Amino acid sequence: MANYDTLEYNGVERSFADWGFDRSSVQGTKHNMREDIFRATVAGANVSDDPIFPFEAQVIVRTGRASATGTAPFTGGTVKFTGKRVDMDAEATGRGQGVTYQFHGPWYDLSNTHYLQTFKGVAVLPYAPGEVVLNTSTANSLSALFYISIGDQIQAILQWLLDQYTAQGMAAPFRYVGRDLNAGAIDLSVTGASTAVGQNTNKAGNVYIHTVNAGTTIDAALFAQFLPSYIAKPMMCSQALQKMLELSPRTNISFDYTTTPPTIYVRSVDNFAPVALPLFNGIDHKSLSIKRRDDLVARAVVITYRFTNTIDGQQKIDYTIDKWGPHGANSALDPSAGLRVLSETIDLQGYNQTSTRAQMDCEPLGCTGGSNATKRKWWSSRRGGEQAKFSDSRVRFQNAAFAETTIPDATLTYATTDGARIAGQPLSADDLALFTNRIVSGSHHSWMASGANPVYALKVRVSVKTEHAVYDVVATGDTENQLPANESASNTAVNGNRQGKVNTEETHCELQLTNASNAEDGSPFTATTIASSTPGEIAIAGAGGIAQYLFNALQVFQYDGEYAKVETDFANNVGLTNAINFTGGRAEWAVMNAQPQSILEDYGTKETFVQIGVANELTAGQLSSLLNMWAYRRTWYNPAVRADNSLASGNEVNMPDAIGAANGTNGVANHNEIVTTDYATANDPTSAIKAQIKASAGKVTDILAATMPTPAGTFTAEDIKTAQPREYAMCDESQNVVYGIFLATGTYTKP
Numbered sequence: 001m002a003n004y005d006t007l008e009y010n011g012v013e014r015s016f017a018d019w020g021f022d023r024s025s026v027q028g029t030k031h032n033m034r035e036d037i038f039r040a041t042v043a044g045a046n047v048s049d050d051p052i053f054p055f056e057a058q059v060i061v062r063t064g065r066a067s068a069t070g071t072a073p074f075t076g077g078t079v080k081f082t083g084k085r086v087d088m089d090a091e092a093t094g095r096g097q098g099v100t101y102q103f104h105g106p107w108y109d110l111s112n113t114h115y116l117q118t119f120k121g122v123a124v125l126p127y128a129p130g131e132v133v134l135n136t137s138t139a140n141s142l143s144a145l146f147y148i149s150i151g152d153q154i155q156a157i158l159q160w161l162l163d164q165y166t167a168q169g170m171a172a173p174f175r176y177v178g179r180d181l182n183a184g185a186i187d188l189s190v191t192g193a194s195t196a197v198g199q200n201t202n203k204a205g206n207v208y209i210h211t212v213n214a215g216t217t218i219d220a221a222l223f224a225q226f227l228p229s230y231i232a233k234p235m236m237c238s239q240a241l242q243k244m245l246e247l248s249p250r251t252n253i254s255f256d257y258t259t260t261p262p263t264i265y266v267r268s269v270d271n272f273a274p275v276a277l278p279l280f281n282g283i284d285h286k287s288l289s290i291k292r293r294d295d296l297v298a299r300a301v302v303i304t305y306r307f308t309n310t311i312d313g314q315q316k317i318d319y320t321i322d323k324w325g326p327h328g329a330n331s332a333l334d335p336s337a338g339l340r341v342l343s344e345t346i347d348l349q350g351y352n353q354t355s356t357r358a359q360m361d362c363e364p365l366g367c368t369g370g371s372n373a374t375k376r377k378w379w380s381s382r383r384g385g386e387q388a389k390f391s392d393s394r395v396r397f398q399n400a401a402f403a404e405t406t407i408p409d410a411t412l413t414y415a416t417t418d419g420a421r422i423a424g425q426p427l428s429a430d431d432l433a434l435f436t437n438r439i440v441s442g443s444h445h446s447w448m449a450s451g452a453n454p455v456y457a458l459k460v461r462v463s464v465k466t467e468h469a470v471y472d473v474v475a476t477g478d479t480e481n482q483l484p485a486n487e488s489a490s491n492t493a494v495n496g497n498r499q500g501k502v503n504t505e506e507t508h509c510e511l512q513l514t515n516a517s518n519a520e521d522g523s524p525f526t527a528t529t530i531a532s533s534t535p536g537e538i539a540i541a542g543a544g545g546i547a548q549y550l551f552n553a554l555q556v557f558q559y560d561g562e563y564a565k566v567e568t569d570f571a572n573n574v575g576l577t578n579a580i581n582f583t584g585g586r587a588e589w590a591v592m593n594a595q596p597q598s599i600l601e602d603y604g605t606k607e608t609f610v611q612i613g614v615a616n617e618l619t620a621g622q623l624s625s626l627l628n629m630w631a632y633r634r635t636w637y638n639p640a641v642r643a644d645n646s647l648a649s650g651n652e653v654n655m656p657d658a659i660g661a662a663n664g665t666n667g668v669a670n671h672n673e674i675v676t677t678d679y680a681t682a683n684d685p686t687s688a689i690k691a692q693i694k695a696s697a698g699k700v701t702d703i704l705a706a707t708m709p710t711p712a713g714t715f716t717a718e719d720i721k722t723a724q725p726r727e728y729a730m731c732d733e734s735q736n737v738v739y740g741i742f743l744a745t746g747t748y749t750k751p
Contacts, residue, residue: 001066001067001068002066002067002068002070003063003064003065003066003077004016004065004066004067004070004074005026005061005062005063005064005065005603006061006062006063006065006074006077007019007021007040007059007060007061007062008059008060008061008062009052009053009057009058009059010057012072013060013062013065013072013074014071014072015065015067015070015071016040016603017070018070018071019040019042019052020042020043020044020045020052021040021041021042022040022041022042022043022098023603023604024604024605025039025040025041025043025100025604026038026039026040026041026602026603026604027039027040027600027601027602027603027604028061028080028081028600028601028603029598029599029600029601030105030254030255030575030576030598030599030600031107031576031597031598032252032253032254032576032596032597032598033107033238033241033242033245033252033253034107035104035105035107035108035111036081036083036104036105036106036107036255037102037103037104037105038059038061038080038081038083038102038103038105039100039101039102039103040100040101041098041099041100041101042098042099042100042101043096043098044096044097044098045090045097045098045099046097047090047091047092047097047098047099051085051088051099051101052099052101053085053088053101053103054085055085055086055088056084056085056086057084057085058082058083058084058171059081059082059083059084059085059103060079060081060082061079061080061081061082061103062074062077062078062079062080063077063078063080063570063603064076064077064078064570065077078258078570079257079258079260080257080570080601081103081105081257082105082106082257082260082261082262083103083104083105083106083108084103084104084108084109085101085102085103086102086103086104086108087100087101087102088100088101088102089102105255105257105262106173106174106255106261106262106264107238107253107255109161109165109173109174109237110161110236110237110238110241111236111237111238112236113161113164113236113237114234114235114236114237115132115157115160115161115234115235115236115237115239115240116132116160116234132232132233132234132235132240133232134153134232134240134243134244135148135150135153135226136148148226149222149223149224149225149226150222150223150225150226150244150245150248151178151179151212151218151219151220151221151222151223151224151225152179152223153240153244154218154222154241154244154266155176155178155179155181155218157237157240157241157244158174158176158178158237158264159181160237161173161237162174171261172261173261173262174255174261174262174263174264175259175261175262175263175264176217176218176263176264177213177215177216177217177218177263178212178213178216178217178218179211179212179213179216179223180211180213217263217264217265217266217267218265218266219251219266219267219268219271221268221271222248222251222266222268241253241266245266248268249614250268250269250270250595251266251267251268251269252265252266252267252268252269252272252576252577252595252596253265253266254267254575254576254577256575265576265577267577269579269593269595272577272578272579272593273577273578273579274578274579274581274593275573275574275578275579275580275581276581276582276583276590277563277565277574277580277581277582277583277610278582278583278584279582279583279584279585280584280585281584284565284566284567285563285564285565286564286565286566286607287562287563287564288561288562288563288564288582288585289561289562289563290559290560290561290563290582290589290612291559291560291561292557292558292559292588293557293558293559293560293614294557295340296554296558296614297340297554297555297557298340298341298342298550298551298554298555299325299326299334299335299338299339299340299341300323300324300325300326300334300335300336300341300342300551301323301324301325301341301342301546301547301548301550301551301554302321302322302323302336302337302341302342302343302344302547303321303322303323303344303345303346303545303546303547304319304320304321304322304343304344304345304346305319305320305321305322305345305346305348305539305541306318306319306345306346306347306348307319307320307348307349307350307351307536307537307539308347308348308349308350309350309351309352309353309536310350310351310352310353311353311355312353312354312355313354316350318350320539320541321541322539322540322541322542322545322546322547323336323547324542324545324547324548324550324551325551329541329542329543329545329547329548330541330542342550342554346539348536348537348539349536349537350536350537351533351534351535351536352533352534352536353530353532353533353534354530354531354532354533355528355529355530355531356447356528356529356530356531357526357527357528358442358443358445358448358526358527359442359524359525359526359527360439360441360442360443360444360448360514360516360524360525360527361439361440361441361442361518361524361525362437362438362439362440362514362516362517362518362524362525363383363437363438363440363518364436364437364438365378365410365436365437365438365462365513366378366381366384367379367384367385367409367410367462367464368409368410369409372397372404372406372407375407376390376397376407379407379464379507383440385462385507385509386509387507387509390507392474393471393474393475394470394471394472394473394474394496395468395469395470395471396468396469396471396475397466397467397468398467398468398469398502399467399502400501400502405466405467405468407464407466408464408465408466409464410462410463410464411426411462411463411464412426412427412432412460412461412462412513413425413426413427413460413461413463414427414458414459414460414461415459415460415461415510416459421458424461427458427460431458434456434515435456435458435460435513435514435515436513436515436517437513437514437515437516437517438511438512438513438514439457439511439512439513439514441524442524442525444456444457444512444514445527447527447529448516448527448529449527449529450515450516450517450525450527453515455514455515455516455525455527456514456515457512457513457514458512458513458514459510459511459512459513460510460511460512460513461508461509461510462508462509462510462511463506463507463508464506464507464508465504465505465506465507466504466505466507467502467503467504468502468503469498469499469500469501469502469503470498470499470500470503471495471496471497471498471499472496472497472499473495473496474496475495475496476495504681557588557592558613558614559589559592559594559612559613560612560613560614561594561611561612561613562609562610562611562612563580563582563609563610563612564607564608564609564610565607565608566605566606566607566608567606567608570601570606570608574596574599574608574610575596575599576596576598576599578596579593579594579595580592580593580594580595580596580610580612581593581594594612594613595612595613595614596610596611596612597611597612597613598610598611599611676692676693677689677691677692678690678691678692695743697723700721700723700745701721704720704721707748707750708750708751709748709749709750710748710749710750711746711747711748712746712747712748712749713747715746715747715748716746719745719746720745720746720747720748721745722745722746723743723744723745724743724744724745725741725742725743726741726742726743726744726745726746727739727740727741727742728740728741728742728744
């Protein structure tokens with residue numbers, strides 16, 4: 001019995017030779033977070049022939065297979081690779097021709113399947129299926145979002161791909177062991193507030209109802225790490241996995257091909273099983289290339305954050321320094337520049353803030369206090385009562401005996417009902433003391449303030465009852481008691497004639513009062529507030545910052561290099577989930593726990609090459625970008641501005657704070673009761689009431705409550721509550737049937 005390397009396709013297993021592989025071309029390479037690749041060349045194959053292995057054909061590669069004849073059946077051995085045929089390079093030259101086939105492991109499936117969503121629920125999802133919201137789940141609660149751990153998010157990504165393959169009748173490209181799933185969802189139900197053995201908590205410290213299974217292939221520590229929600233565009237499953245591990249550069253993702261399907265492992269190098277590879281043993285060690293990266297050990301790390309803030313469209317630059325060294329944060333004992341001091345400037349997006357500004361032209365009331373002349377001026381001015389009839393002395397404030405009468409101080413009453421303020425009632429003493437100015441132009445808004453004091457507005461009705469006469473010409477002077485020509489003692493003044501009797505009437509207007517006032521120079525009152533703001537990207541300086549993270553990481557000696565060994569058959573004693581140590585060399589190499597990045601197995605020479613090194617060395621800029629990827633940057637809109645229906649970012653106010661419409665007459669605007677009144681003196685609410693009509697819905701309620709009615713005829717319970725125009729028959733004085741339309745309810749009977 002001899003041992004063979006074989007490849008199985010479509011149920012047919014053959015040795016490499018029987019497939020026509022040139023043994024010197026056959027190689028298998030395993031990579032961390034990249035496609036594992038198996039390649040082989042069929043020497044002499046006609047480049048025009050159909051491929052032996054169609055695109056995405058599934059194959060299994062084994063080594064150490066026993067056979068008496070070199071053909072099936074084969075027994076024993078180890079599975080080295082399972083994957084799909086991806087590339088095919090056909091080459092023809094003057095010396096010959098051949099076809100090289102390249103097969104990729106399950107990372108190919110992850111790299112070519114979009115990860116579309118992380119939400120699983122029992123009803124309509126709160127986000128569109130194409131949205132990706134990492135580190136968040138809505139399972140078992142469609143009304144709220146919950147944080148899930150990095151481990152849960154990785155599991156959700158893997159499960160998403162497996163679910164899609166199952167739905168389409170495709171074979172699963174890999175398997176994993178993780179937390180139990182409830183109908184495919186991460187179950188965020190909780191059982192208590194303390195962590196039990198084998199359980200992990202959510203970000204709030206509550207215990208998941210499902211535990212992390214023993215033997216999980218996703219590092220158990222990842223189920224206890226959390227990041228904020230991050231809304232992203234659709235990405236490949238492989239990219240989503242890399243996002244989860246960008247802040248864990250010492251974590252590898254690899255596949256174990258000895259299981260069917262292959263098992264995916266997500267493991268930290270700190271939890272790798274150490275493996276000791278011998279040096280210079282004269283048996284299987286072939287070569288070594290190793291370098292300790294002393295140059296990566298930093299004396300200090302200095303990060304300069306440059307923030308570009310935007311305030312009302314104008315940019316403003318701010319700086320923050322994050323320095324860390326052997327003496328901690330920002331210590332003068334540590335160098336700020338020079339040899340092996342890592343200095344880097346990181347540009348970050350700052351905050352964006354827009355403001356809203358509005359003006360009000362305010363003026364003291366001139367309708368109280370002062371002389372007749374000042375009151376006349378206020379009542380006639382467009383900045384006052386806007387009563388054009390008082391603009392000149394054709395209206396003269398005098399009695400029937402031609403004596404000057406006084407213009408009374410105006411009466412201020414509430415124009416609308418608002419809480420304790422009742423329309424038609426006089427202003428309280430507090431309101432009279434507070435609201436001392438009127439708004440001539442501009443609009444009041446709920447967000448306005450004068451320094452630390454809120455600015456208010458109050459709609460009022462200003463009324464005054466005056467005794468005056470109307471003349472046909474303007475008086476020759478400003479006094480209200482100038483007589484007409486035919487009444488003058490000297491008969492020398494020409495002041496026109498009265499056009500009628502002396503009138504006593506009420507004059508009123510509706511306006512808004514405010515506690516704001518114009519500036520000392522007379523310019524309008526101006527108020528400014530923040531309309532919206534978006535926080536900038538985060539920059540943690542000092543403990544927990546990037547400078548500390550990098551400095552500490554760069555104090556651990558890192559190693560780059562490659563180790564090669566030769567063996568009759570691949571011993572399978574080293575993999576991507578092993579921490580690499582070397583024995584037989586320097587003492588530090590035996591405990592270095594280096595991170596493997598790739599393992600190449602050459603089937604022609606039976607050589608194994610192990611590459612170790614720093615995982616895609618992260619710069620400060622990359623780390624900052626990664627940390628800020630999780631920043632919560634929702635725009636804030638000032639609710640007071642939005643309540644006024646204002647543009648949040650246009651710096652203009654569209655609509656003022658709703659004060660309410662004023663009543664046309666002095667009284668309460670009550671939509672449940674309409675009152676029409678005939679006063680003894682027209683337009684004088686203080687005179688006696690001659691007649692009054694009230695349409696009161698409350699009165700209907702009171703009557704029905706006292707009568708225990710039963711709807712009559714075809715009327716319903718709703719009809720007897722609703723008074724509306726209805727036609728009723730009746731008898732006139734001659735007992736004739738006549739008809740009329742009444743404002744009435746439907747008819748009813750009562751006990």
